Amino acid sequence: MNWQKNYKNYIKLNEPLKNKTTFRVGGAAKLFSEPEDKRELKLLIIFAKRYNIPVFVIGAGSNLLVSDKGVNGLVLKLSSGFFKKISTKSNCLEAGSAVSLAQLIRLASDKGLSGLEFLAGIPGTVGGALSMNAGAGGMAVGDLVQKVKVMDYDGNTKILRKKEIKFAYRKSSLGKYIILSCILKLKKEKRAQVIKNIKKYLDYRRDTQDTAYPNAGCIFKNPRGHSAGRLIDLCGLKGRKYGGACVSAKHANFILNRKGATAADILKLMRAVKKNVKNKFDIELEPEIKIWE
Numbered sequence: 001m002n003w004q005k006n007y008k009n010y011i012k013l014n015e016p017l018k019n020k021t022t023f024r025v026g027g028a029a030k031l032f033s034e035p036e037d038k039r040e041l042k043l044l045i046i047f048a049k050r051y052n053i054p055v056f057v058i059g060a061g062s063n064l065l066v067s068d069k070g071v072n073g074l075v076l077k078l079s080s081g082f083f084k085k086i087s088t089k090s091n092c093l094e095a096g097s098a099v100s101l102a103q104l105i106r107l108a109s110d111k112g113l114s115g116l117e118f119l120a121g122i123p124g125t126v127g128g129a130l131s132m133n134a135g136a137g138g139m140a141v142g143d144l145v146q147k148v149k150v151m152d153y154d155g156n157t158k159i160l161r162k163k164e165i166k167f168a169y170r171k172s173s174l175g176k177y178i179i180l181s182c183i184l185k186l187k188k189e190k191r192a193q194v195i196k197n198i199k200k201y202l203d204y205r206r207d208t209q210d211t212a213y214p215n216a217g218c219i220f221k222n223p224r225g226h227s228a229g230r231l232i233d234l235c236g237l238k239g240r241k242y243g244g245a246c247v248s249a250k251h252a253n254f255i256l257n258r259k260g261a262t263a264a265d266i267l268k269l270m271r272a273v274k275k276n277v278k279n280k281f282d283i284e285l286e287p288e289i290k291i292w293e
């Protein structure tokens with residue numbers, strides 16, 4: 001095909017995605033690219049549109065389950081230096097979508113800026129965190145947003161102000177765009193206090209969550225007024241296994257890839273968990289992780 005000649009420097013074929021996710025499962029992307037900058041990203045978007053190829057964007061892959069069959073489309077990973085720029089101006093922090101949450105928090109604490117500490121220990125990127133409105137303990141990243149620079153799926157760049165974006169519990173209206181960068185508004189605080197806050201969140205995560213094996217964080221959203229982890233725990237499902245996948249004994253809303261799990265093992269375990277919670281509490285759990293099937 002003609003496009004293969006024109007795009008062969010940008011696009012890899014059948015690129016395994018397994019090691020690009022924290023779950024370490026799943027098949028390959030039929031097409032995969034890591035654009036150098038906005039111009040290359042735009043070329044790829046226009047290419048995908050022209051050939052009617054679905055586009056998927058991967059960040060740190062920390063909230064993602066890729067099916068064993070892989071992804072029949074173009075997977076884009078924004079990982080170049082262009083998407084990793086980060087700076088501060090007064091109380092505001094500007095960050096590219098590929099900046100890790102760890103880097104974001106480090107810069108904020110170095111500059112004595114508070115507000116992001118609740119994200120400490122979450123292994124994601126700025127783009128991923130914004131698109132799913134990542135949060136913890138009643139706070140979410142959307143609360144701090146001032147502006148987000150995005151590209152639409154026609155290749156146009158736009159700046160969205162906060163009032164043009166909808167943020168809700170673990171979701172946002174940014175899903176219809178590719179996130180390029182954002183400006184977050186923080187508040188001045190003593191550095192020592194910011195560091196103390198970060199430590200509190202890290203300690204809580206270490207004490208309550210399970211990172212001994214590859215995982216994708218919390219699997220299900222918390223139903224209104226409940227903790228999914230607690231409901232699953234009350235069903236006695238800690239330690240429940242299917243193939244290489246296992247419900248964590250420490251936090252029941254974590255599934256661990258203990259021993260070469262497949263995506264099918266994890267999906268099967270998720271279905272069993274959902275069924276048990278539905279039967280016992282008449283509550284329908286909804287996945288928090290993204291599933292690419």
Ligand code: EPU
Pocket residue numbers: 135136137138208216217218219220221222227228229230233250251252253288
């Ligand atoms: N609980 C149990 N058994 C369990 C797990 C939890 O009884 O196996 C109880 C806890 O004892 C506590 C309550 O459930 O009383 C809530 O647990 P936790 O504080 O761990 O919070 P969570 O609601 O399970 C949420 C977020 C986490 C975030 C934590 C900490 C969701 C789905 N989960 O978990 O986010 O780290 O609060 O703030 O909103 C993620 O997004 O991937 C994630 C893990």
